[in-house]
Amino acid sequence: MRLIMLDTETTGLSPLNGDRMVEIGAIEVLNRKVLSGDKHVFHQFINPERDIPAEVVRIHGINNARVKNEPTFKEIAQQFLDFIAGATLVIHNASFDLGFIMNELRLHDFPNLQDVKVIDTLAFARKKHPNQRNNLDALCDRYNIERGHRELHGALLDSELLAEVYLGMTGGRQFSLGMDIPSLPASSFVQLPELSRGRDEQAETASMMQRAALPIADHEHAAHLSMMQRIHKESDGKSIWHHPELA
Numbered sequence: 458m459r460l461i462m463l464d465t466e467t468t469g470l471s472p473l474n475g476d477r478m479v480e481i482g483a484i485e486v487l488n489r490k491v492l493s494g495d496k497h498v499f500h501q502f503i504n505p506e507r508d509i510p511a512e513v514v515r516i517h518g519i520n521n522a523r524v525k526n527e528p529t530f531k532e533i534a535q536q537f538l539d540f541i542a543g544a545t546l547v548i549h550n551a552s553f554d555l556g557f558i559m560n561e562l563r564l565h566d567f568p569n570l571q572d573v574k575v576i577d578t579l580a581f582a583r584k585k586h587p588n589q590r591n592n593l594d595a596l597c598d599r600y601n602i603e604r605g606h607r608e609l610h611g612a613l614l615d616s617e618l619l620a621e622v623y624l625g626m627t628g629g630r631q632f633s634l635g636m637d638i639p640s641l642p643a644s645s646f647v648q649l650p651e652l653s654r655g656r657d658e659q660a661e662t663a664s665m666m667q668r669a670a671l672p673i674a675d676h677e678h679a680a681h682l683s684m685m686q687r688i689h690k691e692s693d694g695k696s697i698w699h700h701p702e703l704a
Contacts, residue, residue, distance in 0.1 A: 482612030
């Protein structure tokens with residue numbers, strides 16, 4: 458199975474509040490082997506077209522000057538989509554990174570990723586190691602993965618560490634049937650705003666349609682029809698509804 462270990466760095470915590478990506482790192486793993494070389498690695502700094510807060514720079518070290526002359530996401534989106542095509546994405550806390558990626562794709566009219574298969578290593582780690590710290594640093598320590606060179610967060614470095622963590626959690630580099638973590642479609646982790654609105658509206662109208670019809674007495678129906686006739690007449694026949702009884 459072709460896997461893509463993926464990580465992003467951003468300007469903040471929420472794409473819905475205007476935060477954007479500043480870096481994407483992705484590494485290919487095939488048949489439980491971490492591949493190297495340009496065609497197996499995708500790494501790109503991104504101009505977020507907004508300021509990067511100082512408190513965020515202290516986490517990943519990427520400041521405004523570093524990305525000033527980098528391409529925007531729109532300029533590298535197709536290259537990124539081509540790189541991940543046909544693969545299962547492996548992400549630590551998938552809803553976070555997918556939220557940013559899918560929002561950027563939506564903003565620039567690129568195909569969304571809702572049907573792409575995704576493995577969330579954070580969700581798996583929480584099941585495998587309940588009531589323990591399961592961030593990437595803690596998992597590296599638990600599986601004896603060297604991370605001494607990691608002073609700051611970085612998307613490519615975190616993708617490399619994630620590959621080792623994933624292999625460690627699923628039995629090591631030796632292939633073992635049934636050790637891979639089940640995947641879910643990206644839509645299980647992130648609901649695009651327009652689809653979410655549609656679902657909310659459908660839920661609202663569905664509940665209305667399930668309500669029993671209220672009984673209306675004959676005199677109430679007659680009074681309602683009389684009022685509609687009066688409005689129709691006083692508007693010189695310009696009422697927006699049409700009913701033969703009003704003619």
